[in-house]
Each structure stands twice: as structure tokens, then as C-alpha cells.
Amino acid sequence: MLEMRNVAKMVGGEYHIHPTNLAFDRGSLNVLLGPTLSGKTSLMRLMAGLDRPTSGSVYFDGADVTGVAVQKRNVAMVYQQFINYPALTVYENIASPMRIAGKDAPTIDREVRKAAELLRLTPYLDRTPLNLSGGQQQRTALARALVKNASLVLMDEPLANLDYKLREELREELPKIFAQSGAIFVYATTEPSEALLLGGNTATLSEGRITQFGPTIEVYRRPADLVTAKTFADPPLNFIDVVKSGGSFRYQEADSLAVPPHLSGVPDGPVTIAFHPHHLGLTAQTGNAARVKAQTQISEITGSESFVHMHYNGVRWVMLAPGIHDIDPDTEIELYLDTRHLMAFGTDGRAIAAAA
Amino acid sequence: MARITLDHIRHAYGPNPKSDAAYALREVDHEWADGGAYALLGPSGCGKTTLLNIISGLLQPSHGRILFDGKDVTHLSTQERNIAQVFQFPVIYDTMTVYDNLAFPLRNRGIAEPDVDRRVREMLEIIDLSDWSNRKAQRLTADQKQKISLGRGLVRNDVNAILFDEPLTVIDPHMKWVLRSQLKRFHKQFGFTMVYVTHDQTEALTFADKVVVMYDGEIVQIGTPAELFERPSHTFVGYFIGSPGMNVIPAEIHGSTIKLEAGTIALDYAPKLAAGGRIELGIRPEFIRIGREGIPVTVTRIEDIGRRRIVRASLGGQPIAIVVSEDAEVPAEPRVTFDPVALNIYANSWRVGREA
């Protein structure tokens, strides 16, 4: 188990990482999700022992490893750039950490072939990395990290430089590979969809702070605050500031929505409600959909679905609707909002009652 | 703005190509309409960047001609072609202010200062950087820098076409949404001819009126996002577009009946097939219904990716993906039915038409 207790990192009098408490179990996959410069890499460097925390301690399996050099820890890292030994074959690249560790030849051969099979690199073992595609190069780097048999594997946006379709395939494979290994995996990404595809646990980061940590789908469905909700939404969330009074949410006296049952416990007063773009639709999918009117801006069509950007009383919204809807700009359209999935946040940004 | 004619263009990087395989671009012969938004979509190494560089004039094709509005520009330099280009990594002039960056292409062309001022201010307004006009461009965020490189193209009113080379690669997911819809709005507003190179299907489909799918140096299909989604003319298009891609299942055709390992499906027409060849059925995961009717499947895994779930199943030993909504139920003994209008038949990977 990897534990960070009150770990903070200050550089030049400013917090790069605010005091953080985190615990990752053995055999778990943990996603660090946040935009560029939110502190994902800094946090990973603290976990690896590449940086020493300004305060707090890092524990591994109960032992304090704060200040233990990275070479002495059993850590493997995979970076966004494909880092391999250019002069060595794929086989030798994968074998290199075991050669350094002084393993015997039959063990090395067995482990290399196993990892190559797992990452579908067997046909390329005799090639050098420069004769491989980006995906194959990154799989080589991954294989090297796996055979190291490290107890902690850190991956910093490992798929960011790969083609979209390759990313999709690797995202599907990685959780299976991770499940077989038993190590602690930490995976940094800027993309919410990647976190969802990987599953496991997710810690959302914003400005050097962990805003929430839990099972990925839980964090997505029940964000603890507005910042987390915004970080973990792609396409972006839609917001509307309302005032709850009794059984309705009022918006600047112009419109009102009936409060759905799961939000009935929200106290009267100002509330921010949020919902995902696919909970808006052009047709009512359920009985309790609320009708709203909005001005269209631009429609984007993906082939099977449409993203319609619009203004609702001056607020920017996006709708993701199945089918092809190329609606002219500045058209007033009627929409149905599936209120079963509304989220509500108080004026302090904390979630009041999460969507069902 | 101009109509772009690609007249039998072939390109090889080495001299005297011996075989077809030596060509990075096999044969491209198309005409792109004035004011159209085109996306070149394909995996790395498919020739999309080669084609873009031929259009921009950075590369001379080995064979064939390129025409703007019927005028041969094959041997004209990039400047003489009057195109604008936005690159993968934002290109800005670090030492200049935002204002001067935008004024640069105008001043280079000797435009009078009052005109420059008027157009630059207009452009600052459009790209939403008016408040930043006197700042040094160096300190801006990646998305702001990318807007400046776009602005430098848009500010000239003599451009024939605007070319984009994976312009959103370094942009955070949230800003991607904003920039993408802005691009789309500019296109509607100004009617430029735009060519956009990407490996990301979402970007290609949402941006373009017509998507050009490339594979291995060839164009495999040009179509609207809907055509590519519903009627992929090659199994590669089916795989590459859509996430997950189209299910391709080995099949036999008997008259108007499709025979699979696991069962039979009726077609409302009899595909006309030449004798021999590999026959496959293509069906997108979105068009498979899971319920209590149809052909039995074994569910192997369900991935909850937030707004929808991907059911991984085995259909008579053949792995398939099915997309269901977040609220949908998967019954205990699941069976599947295929939406008849979404069935596509492929002979040797190419789609067989409905027409008799």
C-alpha cells in the first residue's frame, strides 16, 4: 500500500502540492485526473521519490520511505514521450531492467516473452524501436515497466502522443494487463473519457489539490463539489444558477423547474444546478422531463450524435442528442431536461445532493 | 476563397519509386468545393500530412497538378498560394505583443496602418483576445496561442484556404470544446475553405462537412459524417470511425439471408455478390439491441463509461461490442437483434451496395 500523509510540496514559497492524504492499495489502478499544471506530475514525482516533500511523509507497506532515493525504491515510470534505448532491440529493451537486476538468462527470456505476448509485441522483438510505430514504441516502454516487477508503476499521460484509435485500443487493454500484475498503478491524464475507460479509482486534481478520491464511476456520478464536477466532465457540464423555493427552482423569475424527488432535501435558497449534455434532449425520454427553451448557436455532428451549443438565458449550454440535428444558429428550440440526473451545489461549491 | 482541385496527385519521398508501396500518397483525384470544410482523417502514416503539405505548397507532388479556382498553382510557393496554416504546436512570435502578432502578416504585405489597425481590432474581438492585445504573446496559454495563430490567418482577407494540422493536440480537453465550436462558427460566419488534418474522429466529424478518410496512402471514403457512420464503404472506415468501431463478423449470404455462426438474419434485399471472396457483416455497436429476443450472446464484460455502457459479448465465439445507455438493463440471458437499416455487407473489405 502506498500512503501519502499530509504530503505537501512548496517551491519558492508557493504550494505546488497542497497538504495531501492519499492511500492506494496493492493491485489497484488509480487515475490522477486534472488539466495541465494541476499538479499531476508533481504528485507522481513525490510518490516516486524523485522529489522530497516539503512536509509530510510517504509510506510504502507501512514503512516510511520519505527521503529514500528513487533508485532504492521499486518504482517504474512510463512517460508521455516514448523512452526506449534506441540502439537495443525490443527484446533487449524489455530485458534491460532484469539485466541490471542480475536475473538469470532463462528467467529473463521467459519474462520478456510473457510481457511481449501480453502487449502483442512478439513479432517485433528483433526490431529496434526506431523501426516501430508510436504505439509499438510505447508498448515496449510499458513492457519494460511491467517486467521490472515494480511495486509501484507511475504513468504520466502515456497515451497522449498516440493516435486516437490506438489510444482507444490500449485503454481497453491496460486494465486487463494491470489486473494481472498486482502492482499499484498510478495513471495521470487530462481526459475524463480516459479515466472512465480505465475504471479503477480516480483522484481529481485542481491547482495542486486533490478535490476528490474514490471509485472512478462514483466520482463521475457523485462529484463532491463543483470543481470536481467540472474537472470530470467531457463534454463540459451545463450549469444554471437558481433559487430553490418550495417545490421549484426559479431562474431570475423567468423560468422555473419542478424540483426532482432526489433533490427535495435541498434547503431553500440559491443553488447551482448542473447536468451533463446528454441529459438534454429534443424529445422527452422519460415522464419527468422538464421543458426549457434555448437559443441555438452552432451544431456539431459526429455521425450518430449531435452536439448543439446554445444559450439558455445568457448561459452557455451544450446538448448531446442522438441522431443528426443540424439546427440553424439563433433558432429558438424547445428542449427536454432529464431531471433525474440533476446535481445541486451550494453557494460554497459543495454538492448538496448528488444525482441519482 | 477557392475551390481546390487535386488532379491525379501522387507523391513519393524517394526518387524513382519502383512500386505502389513506395508512394506515401498513391493517387488522389478530387475536387473540393469553395467554402467547404474538409477533414483529412486517418492513422499516422496514412498520407494525410503529405497531402496537406502538397496543398500548402511546402511539398511538390511527384505527379499531378493542384489547382485553386482552376488556376494551376503546382509550382507556386506557399506565399504565392495565399493560404493560411495553423500548426500542431502554436507558432507565435514570442517577442511581439498579441496585437503585433496579428498585424504581422498585414504589415508584411504593405497594408496601410489604419487598415491594419481596423482589421487587427476586429480580429482581436472575434478571437476574444481584445483584453490581451498589448501583452507579450509568450506568456499566454496554449489555447490562446493557438487562437493567435488562427487569427494571423483569418486577419488576411485574401486567403484561398485555411489549413489546420492537428491544431488541438496540445489543448486541454475543456478548451478543445470551446475552440472547436469557435472554429465551426468562424467557418459559418466567413465561409472559408478549410482543410483540417487529424487522427481524432470526434474532431474530424464535428468540424467537417465532408470527411476524407485516408488509409495507407489512399482515400478510402469521402462523405458526410452521417454517411461515414451509417454506410462505411470499407471495413477500415467502420473500424476507424465510431468508438468502439464497427463490429465486423464473418458471414455467408444466401439470397437475402445472412448466415452467421450463431444464427441467421433476414435482409430486405439480396446483395449482388461476385463469386468467391471474404464476406463479412458490419454492424455498429450503437445499432445492436440487447434484450430477450434474437440471437443469444454471452456477456464477457460491461464497461461503464459514464453516459453509456459498452457491453463486450461473444456472439458464437465472435467478440462484439454493444453500446447501451446508462439507464439500460442487461437481462440475465441476453439475446441481440440488429437494426435492419444499419446492416452493411462487405466483400473483401469493400461494401456491397444495396442496388441490384
Add this chain to the structure above:
Amino acid sequence: MEKTWNNKAWFLVLPVLLLVAFSAAIPLMTVVNYSVQDTFGNNAFFWAGTDWFDDILHSARFWEALQRNLLFSFIILALEIPLGIFIALNMPKKGLGVPVCLVLMALPLLIPWNVVGTIWQVFGRVDIGLLGHTLAALGIDYNYVRDPLDAWITVVVMDVWHWTSLVVLLCYAGLVSIPDAYYQAAKIDGASRWSVFRYIQLPKMKRVLLIAVLLRFMDSFMIYTEPFVVTGGGPGNSTTFLSIDLVKTAVGQFDLGPAAAMSIVYFLIILLLSWIFYTVMTSSDADN
């Protein structure tokens, strides 16, 4: 980039620290010690206070030598930096020409100072030197032993020949790191050759130029070997730079006190001027 934290690093650096202590700090302390004392030999020293410093700062000989140094460094920078940039801009960026050019450029840098001096001393001699003889045959009156201007030209040309390569190599390294997209964008924006240089190449070379200017300034300000070998500081005192004057005082006249004081002043001047250069050249980064 943050530095990796590791206690062991200190042990690795320790030998270097000791070496620096022996080679720099201890001699420097000795010099400081000498600079405030006087001696009549026999290891008898007397406290002299700031007398030597007063003497130095009020001696015309010191100020003249300093002026020569400043003029020399100014000329060297004014010639070598633009010339170095110009050559770097015109060097091939790919193909066989790259290694050929790099080796050619590195050649002068591989020759020791005194050898460079000797080469030019012989080269320039009117009686047997190729250059001197040729110039004389062309009817040009050139004699670095007699004419102060000729002596200056010889020393300057020699330094340019020896050290411009350094500027070229540094600038070249800066230039090849500029992505192609910048040049393509500039073409598309219709930029002139000058604009490309002014707005793309120069800003991207700025860091290496700063290093080049500092290195060339410090080196040229400390110039000793070449003029010593070629002109010996003459004719008259026309090429007697601070370093040469210092050696004359210390080794020639064995005036250790004044020489020590002079070297401290010399050291402080280099430090001050380098700091000014550095501050001026990096200040534009901070104006945002």
C-alpha cells in the same frame, strides 16, 4: 525542471569543491593577503593598508591599460558576434555539409593559445611570413613590430580567427532547435528574410547568444597569451593590456603588493561588467 533530491550528490561534488578551493579560493586569499602588505624581501612583511589600491587607482598606466582592454573587448564582440551569427545562419542544416562545416569550425578552437600566437607571429612577419611578405609585395606598409595600429589589427584578426567559431557553434545549436513550423508559418505570413531573423531566429538564439557574449567578453578581457607572444605588449605600450601589465609588475619587477592589488581590481571589474551584461541581456524577459 526541479532538481532531484539526493544526499549522495554532495559526496560526488566534494572533490570538485576541494579542487576549486585549492585552485581558486586559497590563491585568491594569498593575493588578498599580498595586496594589503609590503615587503623588502627576506619574508618580512609590513601592513600597507589600502596604499596599493590607492596607487593603482591613481596610476595612469593602469587606466590606460584598462581603456585598451575595454576597447579590445568592444571590438572583439562587435566583430565576432555578428560574424558568428552570420556564418551560423549560412551553414547547411542537413546533409553532408553539416559535419564538414562543424569540423572546419571546430579546428581553430582546438589550437592552443600560444600556438595561435606563434602561427600569427610568423605569418605576419615581413621578412619570412606569408601574410607580411605578401602585403609588403603589394606595397602595403604593414609591420606589427613597429606600427601600433598594425599590431592592434594583428591581435584582433588573430582573436577573430581563433574564437568566432565558438560563437558560430553556439548560434548554430540555437538555430537547429527551431521547429520547421516556425519557418513555414513565417513564409505563410509573408515575412521577409530580415523579419524571420528578427522575430524567429534571434529570439530563439537569445539564450545561447547570452552565453556567447559572456564567454567572449570574459575571455577577451583577460587576453594575455596571444599579444604576449606576438607583440610582447608593444610597440611601446600600445598592446599592453591589464593582464600583460600585471605580469610585468608581478614577475618582471617583482612588485607583489601592487600586482596583487591590481589583480583584485581586475577581477572585480570583470565580475561587475559580466553582471551588467547578464542583467541587461536578461532584463527584457522580465518586462512582462
